[in-house]
Amino acid sequence: MDLGPFERDNSVSCRLASQIPDVCRTEDCCLGIDEAGRGPVLGPMVYGICFCPVSKKQELKDSKVADSKTLTEAERENLFEKLDEAKSYVGWALQILSPNTISTSMLQRTKYNLNALSHDTAIGLVQYALDNGVQLKEVFVDTVGPADKYEDKLSKLFPGIEVTVRPKADSLFPIVSAASICAKVARDRVVKGWNFSEDLGGVDTDYGSGYPNDPKTKAWLLKYLDPVFGYPQFVRFSWSTAQTLMDSKGVTVHWDDDDEDGEKAAQRKNNKSMLSYFSASAGSNDQNPTHQTHRFFTDRRLKSLDTL
Amino acid sequence: MHLFLFWAGYSLSVTDYRRPKVYSLCGSRFYQTKKKRWRDNLDATNRPDSVIDTQKHDSDPAFVRLRNPSTDAASLYMLGSGDVQLFEVKAFDEDFHSWFVGQTVQRDGRLLFVTPMDPLYLILPYLIKSGREGKFQPVDQVVMDEEFPACSRLLSCTRSLTSLHHITEEKEVGKLKFHRYSQEKTMDWLKKKVERTVIVLKKRNISVGERVKSTTYIRVKSESDYHEEDYLRYAHGLISEYISEDLSKALLKHLQLPELTSPKETEPPTKKRKLSDNPVEAGEDYTKFNSADFVRKPPKKMTAAQKSLAKVDKSGMKPMSSFFSPKVKSEKK
Numbered sequence: 310m311d312l313g314p315f316e317r318d319n320s321v322s323c324r325l326a327s328q329i330p331d332v333c334r335t336e337d338c339c340l341g342i343d344e345a346g347r348g349p350v351l352g353p354m355v356y357g358i359c360f361c362p363v364s365k366k367q368e369l370k371d372s373k374v375a376d377s378k379t380l381t382e383a384e385r386e387n388l389f390e391k392l393d394e395a396k397s398y399v400g401w402a403l404q405i406l407s408p409n410t411i412s413t414s415m416l417q418r419t420k421y422n423l424n425a426l427s428h429d430t431a432i433g434l435v436q437y438a439l440d441n442g443v444q445l446k447e448v449f450v451d452t453v454g455p456a457d458k459y460e461d462k463l464s465k466l467f468p469g470i471e472v473t474v475r476p477k478a479d480s481l482f483p484i485v486s487a488a489s490i491c492a493k494v495a496r497d498r499v500v501k502g503w504n505f506s507e508d509l510g511g512v513d514t515d516y517g518s519g520y521p522n523d524p525k526t527k528a529w530l531l532k533y534l535d536p537v538f539g540y541p542q543f544v545r546f547s548w549s550t551a552q553t554l555m556d557s558k559g560v561t562v563h564w565d566d567d568d569e570d571g572e573k574a575a576q577r578k579n580n581k582s583m584l585s586y587f588s589a590s591a592g593s594n595d596q597n598p599t600h601q602t603h604r605f606f607t608d609r610r611l612k613s614l615d616t617l
Numbered sequence: 618m619h620l621f622l623f624w625a626g627y628s629l630s631v632t633d634y635r636r637p638k639v640y641s642l643c644g645s646r647f648y649q650t651k652k653k654r655w656r657d658n659l660d661a662t663n664r665p666d667s668v669i670d671t672q673k674h675d676s677d678p679a680f681v682r683l684r685n686p687s688t689d690a691a692s693l694y695m696l697g698s699g700d701v702q703l704f705e706v707k708a709f710d711e712d713f714h715s716w717f718v719g720q721t722v723q724r725d726g727r728l729l730f731v732t733p734m735d736p737l738y739l740i741l742p743y744l745i746k747s748g749r750e751g752k753f754q755p756v757d758q759v760v761m762d763e764e765f766p767a768c769s770r771l772l773s774c775t776r777s778l779t780s781l782h783h784i785t786e787e788k789e790v791g792k793l794k795f796h797r798y799s800q801e802k803t804m805d806w807l808k809k810k811v812e813r814t815v816i817v818l819k820k821r822n823i824s825v826g827e828r829v830k831s832t833t834y835i836r837v838k839s840e841s842d843y844h845e846e847d848y849l850r851y852a853h854g855l856i857s858e859y860i861s862e863d864l865s866k867a868l869l870k871h872l873q874l875p876e877l878t879s880p881k882e883t884e885p886p887t888k889k890r891k892l893s894d895n896p897v898e899a900g901e902d903y904t905k906f907n908s909a910d911f912v913r914k915p916p917k918k919m920t921a922a923q924k925s926l927a928k929v930d931k932s933g934m935k936p937m938s939s940f941f942s943p944k945v946k947s948e949k950k
Contacts, residue, residue: 537722565713600688600862603854605823610711611730614693617680 310389310495316504319353320409320542322430325495326402327393329441333400336362339447340438341484342431345492347423349519350548351526352500354411356404356427357492358434359484360443365398366483374486378479382497389494392487401491402437404430405499408545415547418566428459432466439467447471449485451478507541509533521550536560678731680706681767686742687858691765694739695731700773705734736774738859741784741803743768745861748798753788756781756796804871807856807864811872814852815845825851850874 315323340360347354361369372391380388392399406426414421431450439445448467452459452474460474475481479489500519505512513532517525530551533540536559544551606612678697685692695704707730714726740760747759756778762768771777778794781787783806785796818825825847849872857865869876919927 563713603858605851605855606707606858610709611707612710613685613688614706614708614729615682615691616693 310393310491310498312495312498312502315353315405315407315499316502319407319499319504320506321407322410323405323407324402324437325405326437327396327400329443330361330396330398330400332362332365332398333360334442334444336364336444337446338444339363339366339449339484340435340443340445341478341482341486341488342434342448342450343479343485343489343492344427344431344451345489345496346500346519347427348521349526350521350530350545350550351408351516351519351543352503353408353496354406354427355492355496355499356406356430356434357401357488357490357495358403358431358438359392359399359401359487359491360438360445361395361399361484361487363446368395369399369483369487372483374483374490375480380490385490385494385497388487388490392490399487400438400443401488402434403491403495404434405495406430407542409542412542412544412546428462432463435463435467445470448473449478449482450474451485451489452476503543505541505543509541512541521548530554531558534558678704681770682765683739683768683771684742684762684765686738686860687862689742689861694734696767696770696774700770701775703734703736703739703771703774704731706731734859735780736771736777737780737784737806739768739771740777740781741864742861744785744796744798745864751797753786753795753797755793756785759796800867803864804868807860807868808871810856811849811852811868814855815848818848818852823851846874 310325312325314325338360339362340358342356342358344357345355346352372388372395374388374392392401411423411426414426415423435445435448445467448463448470450459450463450472456474456476460472463472463474464470473482478485480486503514513529515525516529517523519526521527527550530540530544531554533544534554539546539555539559540551546552546555602612678695680693680695682691683694684690693706695706696702697704709728709730711726716723716726740756743760743762744756747754757769757772760768760772781796782802784799784803786799786802788795788797853865853869853872853874856868860868866876
């Protein structure tokens, strides 16, 4: 697995893929989808697909691929090696969603939540397989959100393919287990060798599991909090763990789409009481009731000053 | 931004400015353009031998608080290169902005513009005030303000004394000059300002018509569709930012622009109008004598709906027919 393309720019989403085995273009194939790194506040989320001819299912089962969570890191690496050896009939593709992509998607003006991001990534990978001529007949997915809704959505998008969305799919279907191993191995490698684009000077890489409840992760987040910028791009800003820390320890930053309420916000925004519109002097300038700045200046947000 | 300010400074001066000096500031940090040397040299050659020239010639520009002629309150100005030039200070100030300056963060995203300004605007209120006495006075005795002592420095601006004749009558006794405020001269001077502003408004394609709030909004009207009056009124509004309200009204008359009555000033009547129970009748109605049936018919009783309609307050409402009459064209100048 060559992580080079992602490591060159780890701020964006990146796709890595194996060669498409020739048999997959001619024989009916099954495909498994799984993800790794959904929960952590640190590092990327990796989506993986694995596909092989339906006829090779048993061989895959015999290679003892299992749910990546039940395996040690060494075992996972081992199994990934095996999958790589079987490249004559097993193909895989990965989508690495950088923490920066996750942050900016979830925090943008029109919010794009993690479930939608997950679904779209999964759909993108299935489409990738189809575009490359893989004869897909069955797709197995570990669920994200309500299973039946997701299944419906995928079935409609890919007519003619039998879609099975099932919780714990990674322990039920070997092809999903294989996908989960690919995803997990990629995530582990990316996190271990994360290239910090920020100049942090001898960064402490002992950040634990990256999950919000890990004390090591928490300590690391506290250590690398910048009052102005918050965190390096390695951190998912949209996670409440990161947000709470930034709110309490960092400088307050206001955005124009902040959902603020209360009197303070109203005052800051210069909102008027509803009642003021009914009084006689409605619409006048508070500072000087007789003087109204010309629209040339107000349109351009230009003001006179009395002090610097 | 620079573009607009370029013309703002440009249009408000009587004699043409070749190039205004635009200083941009971030907070208290102050950057000057490279043009400074060039401008200063130029100014030095143009400088009259001023009597009040006590300021150092090459001293740094200084911010001063002076009386804003329009609001009568303090506003920030800048006197440059030894008080020979006056600049007004405007801040671009919008919510949710901040600056990264080098390795620091500046919390407000303000951008200060320091643009050339005609000192006569600031001198004018003092002359008007003393003009009420009707006497010719030396101008340095007039331009005095306890609240803003820096105002006397305005007189050392290159163009102050040389352009006073635009707004005053002058008398010379020996080497001393005496001035008296002249409303007519001032009106003519301001009218010129408005006309010059109109020229720049057209040149810069400033939208002077109906308010367009969005910058992405594409105007269907082309600039040529704007009436001269729109430009005049807009320019008048701009100049009014630099003069008192009284003067602004007088200028409007001088420009022969009718005053606009904004609809929000018309308040609804405090009391409901009392309706008489008698039907409305013409005071003198001769038609009834001409008609064949001389006997007047008794007034018809109104239905409940008609009664309630009659009670509606129609004050300030246009009659239905007015919407169908041809539009009265605004007088073109």
